[in-house]
Amino acid sequence: MTKTARKKDVTPTATPMTESGVLSQFAALVATAGVTSEAPALYAGGADDAQLHGVLSDELRLAHDRWGLGLLHLRHAAELRRGEGGELDIALLVGDTECARVSEGPQALAATYAVMTAPGAEGLSEWGVLPEGHRVALRPGTAQLRVLIEDARDFETHWTPERGGVWVRTWRQGETLGVEVHRPASPATALADAAWDVITSIKDRTFQRELMERSNSVGMLGALLGARHRGAGEALAQLPEAHFAVSSAVLRVQGAEGRSLERWRAMLREGTEQLDALQRAGTKRLAAVLSSGLR
Known part of the structure; x- marks a missing residue:
């Protein structure tokens, strides 16, 4: 596909x-x-x-x-x-x-x-990493996954939910084992989260309450932009942060490492931790942009 x-x-x-x-x-x-x-x-x-x-x-x-x-x-x-x-x-x-x-x-x-994407339910991509014919649906437990990781040639799993609100898919291509940990986060959502951080950090409580009240009708980002200079929204639209955001972490290993279920479990943990850190850093970076006044 x-x-x-x-x-x-x-x-x-x-x-x-x-x-x-x-x-x-x-x-x-x-x-x-x-x-x-x-x-x-x-x-x-x-x-x-x-x-x-x-x-x-x-x-x-x-x-x-x-x-x-x-x-x-x-x-x-x-x-x-x-x-x-x-x-x-x-x-x-x-x-x-x-x-x-x-x-x-x-x-x-x-x-x-x-125009190249194919988002499906939960915002998860319907495109496979590998060509058609390799994807499998995982049964509960790890027995099936162990067989795939230790013995299978090229394969790819469908998205499966994991702890922390993330989705995971695993694949092998040649001697490379890959894991993608995904937590849907559109640029609009990331900006709204950053706007919330900015508004809640305002020390002027009267001004903060005004923005909170305004957010009921125009959202957190709309309330914050409305308090900036005229054209702040247009200035924001010119920034890459308004159009791109982190929603995945991908890890790959090769050789014997890629034939170990324990290594896969470690990759899942590492991917989740990396995604958490990247999304936190992204929110912090966006908050700094929004706090600057979008000049």
């Missing part, structure tokens, strides 16, 4: 980007997944295009692991593009097809990926 990425049939309106500008824009994009980009420093240090392509692609793939868009079945890459005038851009590829450019902005990038 694979949906082909297509370049949108629109005329680009993005303005030419400087080298530092487009690399900073890419860094801000992957930062929404808790990824600290090394690309700007490497570019400044004179790294060649091949090295930069590798770093950009690795960082984009890690971001996809954490965004939880359900696009792990696709091959993601990022490459530098230079225009005739020497302006620099970063192309985002799915397979060998360019689907977007970083200069188009986070809202356009989110829309590009959105």
Whole structure:
């Protein structure tokens, strides 16, 4: 089950980007997944295009692991593009097809990926990580999972609920065992959580009560933005945090480690802890953005 990425049939309106500008824009994009980009420093240090392509692609793939868009079945890459005038851009590829450019902005990038997704019940992706024919439904207990992990070739489980409000799926591809721990968290939900943190931290109780009352009709984020300068909502829409948020943690192991049920259990714990930490950090980062006034 694979949906082909297509370049949108629109005329680009993005303005030419400087080298530092487009690399900073890419860094801000992957930062929404808790990824600290090394690309700007490497570019400044004179790294060649091949090295930069590798770093950009690795960082984009890690971001996809954490965004939880359900696009792990696709091959993601990022490459530098230079225009005739020497302006620099970063192309985002799915397979060998360019689907977007970083200069188009986070809202356009989110829309590009959105048409590739297949969200089902509970917001869980209906796309499998592996091709069709490999997915199995787990029975209660761990006996079936033990057999799959210790003896099976390629396989993939359907989503199963676990403690802490997370969903988990496991797969093997070749000698790699993968686990995805997912807790649905849309950018809108993440922003609302951050707005709650900001409002509840306000020391002026009268102002805080006013915002709480206003939130009954426009929500936490709407109440907070309404108290900011005119255009705060539009300013927020230009930020990648308004369109991308962490909802997954993916762990992979290879070789003998991938044939151990105990290692799988450890991966499940590590993935849940990593997801908790990433989502907490994301809320804290968003709260800082909202507290700054969105200038």
